[in-house]
Amino acid sequence: MLIAFNKPYGVLCQFTDRSEPPRPTLAGFGLPPGVYAAGRLDHDSEGLLLLTDDGGLAHRLTDPRHKQPKTYWVQVEGTPRPDQLDALRRGVELRDGRTRPALAESIEPPALWPRDPPVRFRKTVPDAWLQLVIGEGRNRQVRRMTAAVGLPTLRLVRAGIGGQRLDGLAPGEWRMCVPG
Structure with a gap:
C-alpha cells in the first residue's frame, strides 16, 4: 500500500509525541493502520509525504541510491x-x-x-x-x-x-x- 499525504505545517511525521504539550501527529488524519512514513518532512515544512506498509518500498523511496x-x-x-x-x-x-x-x-x-x-x-x-x-x-x-x-x-x-x-x-x- 502507498499513500500520498499532504502534511500540514506544524505536524510531526510520526504517530505519537511524548512532549508536553503534545504536538499534532499523523494519528489525527484517519490514515489506515499499519502504515508509516517513508522519509520525513520537518514539522515546519509542508507537502507530500508518502506512507506505506511495505518496508522494501519504503527503502526504494528513501535510499539515495535509488535516485528518487x-x-x-x-x-x-x-x-x-x-x-x-x-x-x-x-x-x-x-x-x-x-x-x-x-x-x-x-x-x-x-x-x-x-x-x-x-x-x-x-x-x-x-x-x-x-x-x-x-x-x-x-x-x-x-x-x-x-x-x-x-x-x-x-x-x-x-x-x-x-x-x-x-x-x-x-x-x-x-x-x-x-x-x-
Whole structure:
C-alpha cells in the first residue's frame, strides 16, 4: 500500500509525541493502520509525504541510491541572482559535505493554500519562489542549501517524490496511489 499525504505545517511525521504539550501527529488524519512514513518532512515544512506498509518500498523511496528525485517549492527571502541559482545547480558546500547538484529555477508563486501561521511579510524585503529538485535527503537540506547561497527559506513545500505529486491534495488530505 502507498499513500500520498499532504502534511500540514506544524505536524510531526510520526504517530505519537511524548512532549508536553503534545504536538499534532499523523494519528489525527484517519490514515489506515499499519502504515508509516517513508522519509520525513520537518514539522515546519509542508507537502507530500508518502506512507506505506511495505518496508522494501519504503527503502526504494528513501535510499539515495535509488535516485528518487524530490521536488520542492521554496519561498525565499530576497531575489535570486543567476550566480545563486548556479551555485545550487553545482552543489553547495555544507558542514556535512558538498551536496549533489540540484535542478534549480525561479518560478511564479505556486497556487497554494494559506499557511497557518502565515509567513512573515516585510514590505522592505522582497521574496521569491524557487523550484528545487534534489536526489538526496539530508537533515534540513533544502533550507541549509538556500541559506548557504544567501536566500533564507521562508516556506518549504514538497511537491513531488519520484512520480508521485501533490496534485490537488489539500493539507491533511490523503489518497491511495500506485507505486512507480
